[in-house]
Amino acid sequence: MRELAKKARAASYELASLSSAIKNKALIMMAEQLEAHSREILIENKKDINANNGLPKALLDRLTLDQGRIRLMSLSLRQVASLADPVGELIKGWARPNGLRIHKVRVPIGVVGIIYESRPNVTSDSIGLCLKSGNVSILRGGKEAINTNRAIYKILSTAARISGIPLNAINFIDTTDRKALRFLLGLSAYVDLLIPRGGEGLIRFIQGHTKIPVIKNYKGVCHTFVDEHADLNMARDICFNAKVSSPGVCNAMETLLIHKGIAKSFLPIMIKRFKDAKVEIRGCPKTRKIIADINKAKEADWYTEYLGLILSVKVVESIDQAVTHINHYGSHHSDAIVTENYENALKFSDRVDSACVYVNASTRFSDGYEFGLGSEIGISTDKIHARGPMALEELTTYKYIIFGNGQIRT
Amino acid sequence: MRELAKKARAASYELASLSSAIKNKALIMMAEQLEAHSREILIENKKDINANNGLPKALLDRLTLDQGRIRLMSLSLRQVASLADPVGELIKGWARPNGLRIHKVRVPIGVVGIIYESRPNVTSDSIGLCLKSGNVSILRGGKEAINTNRAIYKILSTAARISGIPLNAINFIDTTDRKALRFLLGLSAYVDLLIPRGGEGLIRFIQGHTKIPVIKNYKGVCHTFVDEHADLNMARDICFNAKVSSPGVCNAMETLLIHKGIAKSFLPIMIKRFKDAKVEIRGCPKTRKIIADINKAKEADWYTEYLGLILSVKVVESIDQAVTHINHYGSHHSDAIVTENYENALKFSDRVDSACVYVNASTRFSDGYEFGLGSEIGISTDKIHARGPMALEELTTYKYIIFGNGQIRT
Numbered sequence: 042m043r044e045l046a047k048k049a050r051a052a053s054y055e056l057a058s059l060s061s062a063i064k065n066k067a068l069i070m071m072a073e074q075l076e077a078h079s080r081e082i083l084i085e086n087k088k089d090i091n092a093n094n095g096l097p098k099a100l101l102d103r104l105t106l107d108q109g110r111i112r113l114m115s116l117s118l119r120q121v122a123s124l125a126d127p128v129g130e131l132i133k134g135w136a137r138p139n140g141l142r143i144h145k146v147r148v149p150i151g152v153v154g155i156i157y158e159s160r161p162n163v164t165s166d167s168i169g170l171c172l173k174s175g176n177v178s179i180l181r182g183g184k185e186a187i188n189t190n191r192a193i194y195k196i197l198s199t200a201a202r203i204s205g206i207p208l209n210a211i212n213f214i215d216t217t218d219r220k221a222l223r224f225l226l227g228l229s230a231y232v233d234l235l236i237p238r239g240g241e242g243l244i245r246f247i248q249g250h251t252k253i254p255v256i257k258n259y260k261g262v263c264h265t266f267v268d269e270h271a272d273l274n275m276a277r278d279i280c281f282n283a284k285v286s287s288p289g290v291c292n293a294m295e296t297l298l299i300h301k302g303i304a305k306s307f308l309p310i311m312i313k314r315f316k317d318a319k320v321e322i323r324g325c326p327k328t329r330k331i332i333a334d335i336n337k338a339k340e341a342d343w344y345t346e347y348l349g350l351i352l353s354v355k356v357v358e359s360i361d362q363a364v365t366h367i368n369h370y371g372s373h374h375s376d377a378i379v380t381e382n383y384e385n386a387l388k389f390s391d392r393v394d395s396a397c398v399y400v401n402a403s404t405r406f407s408d409g410y411e412f413g414l415g416s417e418i419g420i421s422t423d424k425i426h427a428r429g430p431m432a433l434e435e436l437t438t439y440k441y442i443i444f445g446n447g448q449i450r451t
Numbered sequence: 452m453r454e455l456a457k458k459a460r461a462a463s464y465e466l467a468s469l470s471s472a473i474k475n476k477a478l479i480m481m482a483e484q485l486e487a488h489s490r491e492i493l494i495e496n497k498k499d500i501n502a503n504n505g506l507p508k509a510l511l512d513r514l515t516l517d518q519g520r521i522r523l524m525s526l527s528l529r530q531v532a533s534l535a536d537p538v539g540e541l542i543k544g545w546a547r548p549n550g551l552r553i554h555k556v557r558v559p560i561g562v563v564g565i566i567y568e569s570r571p572n573v574t575s576d577s578i579g580l581c582l583k584s585g586n587v588s589i590l591r592g593g594k595e596a597i598n599t600n601r602a603i604y605k606i607l608s609t610a611a612r613i614s615g616i617p618l619n620a621i622n623f624i625d626t627t628d629r630k631a632l633r634f635l636l637g638l639s640a641y642v643d644l645l646i647p648r649g650g651e652g653l654i655r656f657i658q659g660h661t662k663i664p665v666i667k668n669y670k671g672v673c674h675t676f677v678d679e680h681a682d683l684n685m686a687r688d689i690c691f692n693a694k695v696s697s698p699g700v701c702n703a704m705e706t707l708l709i710h711k712g713i714a715k716s717f718l719p720i721m722i723k724r725f726k727d728a729k730v731e732i733r734g735c736p737k738t739r740k741i742i743a744d745i746n747k748a749k750e751a752d753w754y755t756e757y758l759g760l761i762l763s764v765k766v767v768e769s770i771d772q773a774v775t776h777i778n779h780y781g782s783h784h785s786d787a788i789v790t791e792n793y794e795n796a797l798k799f800s801d802r803v804d805s806a807c808v809y810v811n812a813s814t815r816f817s818d819g820y821e822f823g824l825g826s827e828i829g830i831s832t833d834k835i836h837a838r839g840p841m842a843l844e845e846l847t848t849y850k851y852i853i854f855g856n857g858q859i860r861t
Contacts, residue, residue: 054778054802054804058801058802135823137821137822137823141812141816143822143823150834150835151804151834233834233835234834234835248662249662252658252659254664254833254834254835256835272857275856275857278857278859279857279859281859282859282860283859286859286860286861368464386854390852391468392464392468394464394561394850395850396850396851397850397851397853398850398851398852398853399853399855400852400853400854400855401854401855401856401857401858402551402853402854402855402856402857402858402859403858403859403860405859405860406551406853406858406860411547411860412547412553412851413545413547413553423664424560424561424643424644424664424848425560425643425644425664425666425835425836425848426835426836428848428849428850428851429850429851438834438835438838439838440804440805440806440807440808440838440839441806441807441808441822441838441839442800442808442810443807443808443809443810443812443816444796444810444811444812445809445810445811445812446685446811446812447682447685447688447689447811447812448811448812448813448816449688449689449691449692449693449696449812449813449815450692450696450813450815450816450821451696
């Protein structure tokens, strides 16, 4: 493992100066090969599914591939190929009175470790984004998907090598042993950044056992606040979409906040629609006065990412109370207001301290692909380095190059 | 302490939306009050000096204030006032095919802890930069400067409060007890970022005892490489300045690399000049063949930040060997090439993996003030979030504000 990391570090210097043309050629070949070898991937995926058929349905679904999902992975690689290369961008530049020319130039981070669970598309998305941004990747997937991940890695790394990408630019840790993970976490001399994707337990474990910087992709306790000035039909469509379209993901709504002024007209139709879709409602006392037969929300509910068909509902006194609730109970991921009021739209978007704040749209758009970033290597709930969907730019850092002609400091 | 951090978090939401006008008014009043109360500061500083007269001369010098240094601190606050407010900047914005308008907006980080040793100007620089960038600051200085730091804090926070800055926006931990530091390190619910400035021991201690993100300001093992195509007189002036002008700081040169092609013509005059300035030279075997009476550099020397009048000298075969040496032994802080060759200038600046890479200038310019950033809150040797001199922009993060008109995800 140390040898692998050492070689990764060495390869990072080579990869950093590789031309966009070679990287894009490789990405397109990788996309082609992924589709060409889809049968092999599906065979390996079947092994994983058979070995894990005791998993909950939602997790089993995340693990399962089909032709359509492989095509999406391939499409994502093509999209990344078509995006501008972030490496070498002159972010800004200026001259000093003494004649020094200071250039702030975008460069790759170096060696990036991605530690993830179940979803096999993370393998191809991470490999593609790291390659395009000039970073060496070290992948460590979960045991449920080990056969699928290995197959994807083999196809993509072979295509990369044939296209002229340095050996050791793409690395896969072919064991799901915890000891191997612990060892990786200790290699701060060779690894510049860790991006864990998965349950809170995994992320906390990693953060507690490494000196390598970690960008955390924590849970999404996402809110929608229906303002008293909302278009109620629009609000119902947005809320329904945010909760029901994919309840198992981090950008799904977990808590609905309603201004007291429209609660009585808004809630009955909304709650019926949720109930028809088998959503369990947990309401605050005021909600339960309007809708009788729903469960009571406990204090812990307001903090909870259900990742399923459960929704907490609270009637609030004002937009201020909504903002305070979100900043206190939320996870600073994605939160929305539905309103036709200009002042409230600005107030909410200014004061809610989250990575993504929406006005009149579903929180489900918090996603690299939906943002137009090709794909994503995670959604940061941290404030340091990157926030929200992370893609090419978030996988870079910068350096200063200073051009002088003999300047010395007095 | 928890109470202080809790109030700091609450104040951060208020401070984030404060107008530039109020912040600038406060900064200017802070600058004025600092000069107006310079006598009080000097009295407190005298106490610190008397209590620490056993310290090495270099450290005692860093601790000592006079009218001139207080004026520089004041000037720095005025400069920060005159710079553009980073908060609210629209970093980029675009529209999606579905009509969503995505805005990436610069916002304060929130609550920033600065943990530092000896130099009292860190107190005023940090307070000024955090205020202007909309961040609540929590300062924890070293015991050597406790009286001076407290005096500066009192003057600045009073001036801030009078100017309309929220209470709890500027915080000072008035104890140098380690227990208090440990407690602060545990407050990840309230503190968004820690910036330690000081010895490697302090920084490693902090990194090992907190889950709060840390931006490290490690040592500076800075190099100057004199290329075979260098203007030798320019090279000698740059090298002399980089080593001798302020040997105790992180941007001073610790290792001189010389291309073998010009070593014989370059070194004798250069080494004599260093020796006249009382610089101890530790050379590689080839250097010692050219200059007889110098000490031998050991392997450990190439890794060492001397912070004093010692210099390691190595003759290299090629620019490639110089780059490899720097990336291996250096600290990725600041490194320079002296050359008249265009290709070598580009090659060196592309391949050296450091925060600041200089062509034909002294590494001593790695400094927020010299870069035109007003002042600095540190020089990051990390690659994540910020690299090199950190000032206003590096004290911000961003959020996405997404404006829609009813979009839902299909």
